[in-house]
Amino acid sequence: MHKLSNKVRLAIFLLLGVAIYFLSGAVDELRVYQGATVAVYVVGIASIILLTGYSGQVSLGQGALLGVGGYAAALLRIHFSAPIWICFVFAILTAALAGVLLGLAAARLSGPYLAGTTLAFAVGLPSIANQFAFLGGEQGLLFDVGFPPLSFGEDFTQYKWFFWIASLAALIAMYWLQNVMRSRYGRSWKAVRGNDVAAELAGINLTRNKTLAFTLSAGLAGLAGALLAMTIGTVSPSAFPLALSFSLLTGAVIAGVTTLGGVMIGAVTLVAIPEIAGAVASRFGSSEAVTSNLPGLLVSTLLILTVLFVPNGPVEQLRAHREHRVHKKSS
């Protein structure tokens, strides 16, 4: 397959950055806030795609790893007043450390056993957060990234600040991830996903590769957790519920779990669905019971439709369709 050169890819990411910069000035504050949330989900979903799509391991506990990152960032901020970017780096490292431990266990498991282990992690971790006073119990901790620099002007809102930080982090994370996927490790993971016995025969160390994938994925999840904590100003066990893990997984499936290309589709879907549901419900004057349950129904329906009709995601489907057409033309 023909790949874009590194220079072109870097240029595309820089262009995206410039587009985001101008976009943040052109839309209202709610969209800016939602844009920040989309960026958070982009990183969260990318962490699942790396793990599941590229290395073939299933995690139902990604939400808990987001929690580890969120708490790590908040604790560093509260106790050491660390600059924001150091908090984010610390969040990545702490979650990656949790990922190493989980990955070591995960490397010995597969299929439903691995899903069960990560699920237990997602269920158990928030309860652990409740047991220690320094984690703030059920109410959690404040995570205040501070006001935007005064040099940005008085009209520069807090949410625009969040949006810039989250978008920049997401762009860097995605650029880095693309590079990793094109490296020796990325190719090894794909080989393991395709057929682990064949990969091992080809000299790939399975345990080391799976653990590494888990570690990097956890690091990304940690970054997403710290960004999420930034957008809501707090970290608490209830901010990282089991539902978050399922939402991210849903986003990854809708995005197409084997390709990074659709990650934006998954993230926008997760943010847009509640809004679409709200608009539909209010247009038809539905009861509160309908309004409250419609987002869940829509997401579930979309998930089922994706699995039924485009199991590899819309972007991968489009690519397959085009390649099929090209083959037809050339033959």
Add this chain to the structure above:
Amino acid sequence: MTRINRRTLVSASAVLVVAALTAATVPAHAAEVGVSSSEIKLGITLPMTGTASPGYNKVPGAMKAYFDYLNANGGVNGRSITLKVEDDRYVPTEAVAKTNKLILQDKVMALLAPLGTANNKAIAASVNPARRGVPVLFVNSGFSGFTDIKKYPTTYSILPSYVMEAKIMAEYIKDNFAGKSLGLLYQDDDFGSDALKGFTQAGITFAVKVPYSSGSQSGAGVGAGWITKLSAAKPDVVVLFGVSSATAVGLGTAAALKYAPQWILGSVGGDATTIKALGVPAGVIYNAVGASFAPATTDTADEYVKLFSDIYAKAVPGSAFDNNVLIGMNTAFVAAQALKAAGTNPTRKSLMAAIDSKGASFASAALIPLNYSKTSHVGYNGYWFGKYSPTGDLKPVDGKYVLYTTDSSSGAVVKSTWKRPAMPAKGLPN
């Protein structure tokens, strides 16, 4: 071919972001946000679905029932009141997202009774209504911290704080269960730590204290764990100071294990309709002690109960008129008076100024006065105690309300002699 695909991907993704971010249309600017010549918009976030929703999910219906009644009778200075309801499933992330929607998209004038301590803290940290000058009227949380005017200048509390409740409950225990050994089940967060603070201040000691984490109560075997710990210490009186679902799990498990001490239920979890709806037979709470600041919902001789239950029966036929409904309607009634007092062209500022200057004299169904002033955002500050009837209705013992009041710090608990003024004509704001 791949080259084109990759480009398509990138541009498709970029287009998606642009489309998602610019889909909104911004409504025309009004004199005050959320106030037009014919309408005032208010917004509420609370769990309408999920484990924390039972009981609370009746509150918006109750508020709307009152507002519809008010609107049919001329509204507030000719403006009708619209309440926008958003389900946050009791998750702080969703509370923030939904509050942003209410303030930035729906452009509500004020938030009314947003529910939950953690959620309100996240809203204050991220959405920052104080910086935006958005009034947060009558938060549905008894966390005493929300009355800190410096930290939450636009937030008004209405429920007595959990510290007040614990102090008053301690007084009731001293008066009625002197010398008995005590047990306590509490939530291990600010809700519970406020309660512990109140009990400690009142000099009450418990033979056994069982904490639980919010959300854990629905786990299998959790209730049995609590009851085993409680019953091992053999207390005569057990205080259940938790949310409705935890209270129901505690009572239900105790009944199954045939453990029956004298129960005292905190006001948060003591709504009998919710407890019964969660599967606990009414007989289990018979003779348990409960607390409320509003009149008993069965007290149809009370003019507010009569009017509100009539309005609610017409608006939501077949739904039980319980404490959540009464308090929801009463909160709407107090909000309507605040809006009326804010003048013919109410603004966010004039609304808050009206509560500061006149809030203490607003009419309300409660048997305890409101305490708003320029220096206090405390709503009610007291409770009466009663016992649950065989059908599960909380009623004052011997039909007489004995009211206690106090504060959230070291003030004494005193028996209140305050008499509620007569209801304004037709239950409409003066």
